[in-house]
Amino acid sequence: MLIDKNIYEFVKLLASREPVPGGGGAAALVGAIGVALGSMVGNLTVGKEKYKEVEAEIIGILESAGSLQARLLDLVDEDARVFGKVAGVYKMPKDTEEEKKKRNEAMQQALKEACGVPLKIIELSYEAIKLHRRLADIGTRLAVSDVGVGVLCLKAALLSGRMNVLINLNGITDEEFVKNTTDYMERICSEALAIAGETYEKVENILKK
């Protein structure tokens, strides 16, 4: 499993010409780092007298963030698995017409499946960005810069997921699938970017006071 590798080895493998991890796995990991920072802020807030009134809400945020973190980390390896399928199709023979047809069908199937992981990264990053919006309001002020770093990482994960969906869509011939996927993705990204921008500005204003 990729997430069992140590940081140094993971980054070294990412930099190499090995097929995985690639941009998809990197996006999932950066998303997990982002949501983990939200959890850190939550964990530094609970148990403080000053934040007693919001404690129950923070505990709810911590539960959601923990689940998002686990799911994003799972996607690091899931992306590698799905990418392996695409790579497998590239190696299929294409000498006869029948082989070409079979290979093309398999490729379409593999590319559609390969859109699933980055779309999931986009959805989970969006959920995590919403948690950070709330943490910028109710989390401990001592760690407000970490809410900012968290939301920056999540925005990078979201847009990285979008890059990966776009490159897969480029190879897909099913126009309806391309249109539906693009519309869905752009709607989530646009909502998420608005909330991320608002949260980042809020943090920046607090830091610059």
Place this chain on the structure above:
Amino acid sequence: MLIDKNIYEFVKLLASREPVPGGGGAAALVGAIGVALGSMVGNLTVGKEKYKEVEAEIIGILESAGSLQARLLDLVDEDARVFGKVAGVYKMPKDTEEEKKKRNEAMQQALKEACGVPLKIIELSYEAIKLHRRLADIGTRLAVSDVGVGVLCLKAALLSGRMNVLINLNGITDEEFVKNTTDYMERICSEALAIAGETYEKVENILKK
């Protein structure tokens, strides 16, 4: 060492209320991930007949990227070391006037030192962003989305470094230090963001063709 931890453990520790790793270490790691993606694109480009003309330049980019990756990974642990100093000062006694004075002087010193790591993250991310600008032009088209993901991670690392400098500057009373650090940082960030934005748009236009 933090970078000897496996991915799963590192993210778990980041999410906890443990003092390190925090936003600074996360920023350095996300920067290392970003520049590693640039190396991946370089490594997938060299040795290809189609890119023979740019091979020497790509090899130069790979050398620079490798050095930036190593330095960013070092900063994950360096940030923890420097943060430990600040945390140590917080524990100093502050009962008498003399203790207060001594504690305040130590705090000013520790906070100034703590600005150094995120400033380094900003400088190194800026260098890495410039490498990605070039990779978007001459790197293999098959991995162009990874140039996009790389530059998104580096932008997040850069602005995360900025968040961490800002929160440290908040506690520093030496106005000249605050002004000089802010001016220097904002100049680099503004140049870096312009190049990152230009590179991201270039990648997006290639993907949407």
